Amino acid sequence: MSCRSHVQLLRLLNQCGPLSRAELIRMSGLSKGAVSMVTADLLARGLIETRDTVYGGGRPSTRLGIAADSAFFVGISLADRPVMVLGDLHGMILDRYDIELPGQVMEIGPHVRRLIARVAPEGSRQAQRLRGIGLAVSGLVDEQSGLCVRSTLTGWENAPVGPLVTQACGLPAYVENDANALTVAQYRFGPMREAASFSLISVGQGIGCGHMFGGELFRGFRGGAGEIAHATAEPGGLPCLCGKTGCLDTVASMAALSHLATRAGLPGDLEPLEQLAAQGNLGAVELLHRAGSALGLMIAQMVQIMDPQHVLVVREGGGLEGLFARAMRQAAEGNIMPQPAPRPRIMTHDVTADSWAFGAASVAADRSLFREF
Ligand SMILES: [Zn+2]
Known part of the structure; x- marks a missing residue:
């Protein structure tokens, strides 16, 4: 009995929810004997459990699912x-x-x-x-x-x-x-469950990024893949903590936005800035538009280079429905080559500190x- 078969069946059950043995055989490509053996072993270990019985055209079949508290x-x-x-x-x-x-x-x-x-x-x-x-x-x-x-x-x-x-x-x-x-x-338990490929961008005090391609995190040679925070967004721009100047972090991160807003006598957080922009405050509009556009342009470059199926932009506490996010989406969609279609969907998702x-x-x-x- 190989560990590989265990992993394969657990992944299928995690991706699809409860499945019958016949479905597991069809979807995994494993033999009937192998699926019987592996499911028996996973049941004995308590990692999966029997759920309901499905009545179809043939014999009734029991569905198996991952046991939450195993x-x-x-x-x-x-x-x-x-x-x-x-x-x-x-x-x-x-x-x-x-x-x-x-x-x-x-x-x-x-x-x-x-x-x-x-x-x-x-x-x-x-x-x-x-x-x-x-x-x-x-x-x-x-x-x-x-x-x-x-x-x-x-x-x-x-x-x-x-x-x-x-x-x-x-x-x-x-x-x-x-x-x-x-x-x-997001890949194992969230909205990107088993997506073929996606890139995640987290917008916070700094900007983070992860790439999941074919079920594997893409790390690059030195583990630095996805460091879009330190890709240059404005040549000759503000100095960055990394030692360079004009990094995306100095333009589009919440720390940069806060710094620039405070300097302009505006509130340092995204939400009140968005409120001011919605009321027509030109300073707030300009700051949010500049930051969102810089992030969107970087997303477009990333899509051209990596070609993910989806792009998921997340922020702790949400707030990705105002001008910042609109400018980001507009700059991203306006700078991704129209073909090959369809272009990746740029989705937003709220996360919490947890x-x-x-x-x-x-x-x-x-x-x-x-x-x-
Ligand atoms: Zn930097």
């Missing part, structure tokens, strides 16, 4: 507002906490062990079925070794976050860039069940 995953976002969640296999957040980060990276192992005791107390069903821990970090990570290569937010450099957490907690720990973690969550932590939990689920078994 495995749990902890996700931790090491962000501005760090959050920890407990997720299940249906992609539900069962528990969440605002948390503190440890003062020193070397303390992260025992720190996470203490945190986990809150969502999965010793002896509880959650603790017994806890299968992995995901950690989402802004910055560059080496997902293979669990190393946080560089994170401006935490100040960590070459920090062995994954190994420290694994050692302290006795569970596999997976470290991922935060935009990539969010991308995995979404990043859930992204981390999704990474743990993805790596421990949906890629390897």
Whole structure:
């Protein structure tokens, strides 16, 4: 019995919901014997369960589905507002906490062990079925070794976050860039479930980006694929934290918008700026239009280079329905070559502070069940 068949059937059930054995045979291309064996094994492990019986033309068949509480995953976002969640296999957040980060990276192992005791107390069903821990970090990570290569937010450099957490907690720990973690969550449990390819762009204080192509995160040679935040949007523009000038982050991020708005005597947040723009305030209109257009133009360049099926733009707390988003959409759609048709749909989606932590939990689920078994 190969692990590959387990992964294949779990992915089908995750993508489609409950399926009969006949459907699994047809959709997987596996033999009847292999599907019988693998489903029996997954049932014995409690990862899938029998659902309803379907009465069709032939013999009634029982449908099988993923058992939500057969495995749990902890996700931790090491962000501005760090959050920890407990997720299940249906992609539900069962528990969440605002948390503190440890003062020193070397303390992260025992720190996470203490945190986990809150969502999965010793002896509880959650603790017994806890299968992995995901950690989402802004910055560059080496997902293979669990190393946080560089994170401006935490100040960590070459920090062995994954190994420290694994050692302290006795569970596999997976470290991922935060935009990539969010991308995995959208692919595994969200609106992009099993999409052939999509690019995700997160608009926040900084701009993040992840590419999912053929079920794999596209990382590039050095793990820097998707760093559109530091692609040049305005040659010779404002200095960026990365050392360059005119990066997209200096034009279209919420930090840049806030900086420019405050300097112009306008409110520093997107929502009040949008309100002012809707009332005809020319300063607000100009700022939002400039930022949205710069992001849209970058999306168009990205589409020309990567050709994703979909583009999903997300922002924590929403707010992507005003002038900023309209200018973004207009610039993107106006600068993507009309052929080959159809062009990708540029969709927007609201996320919350918990979404990043859930992204981390999704990474743990993805790596421990949906890629390897
Ligand atoms: Zn930069």
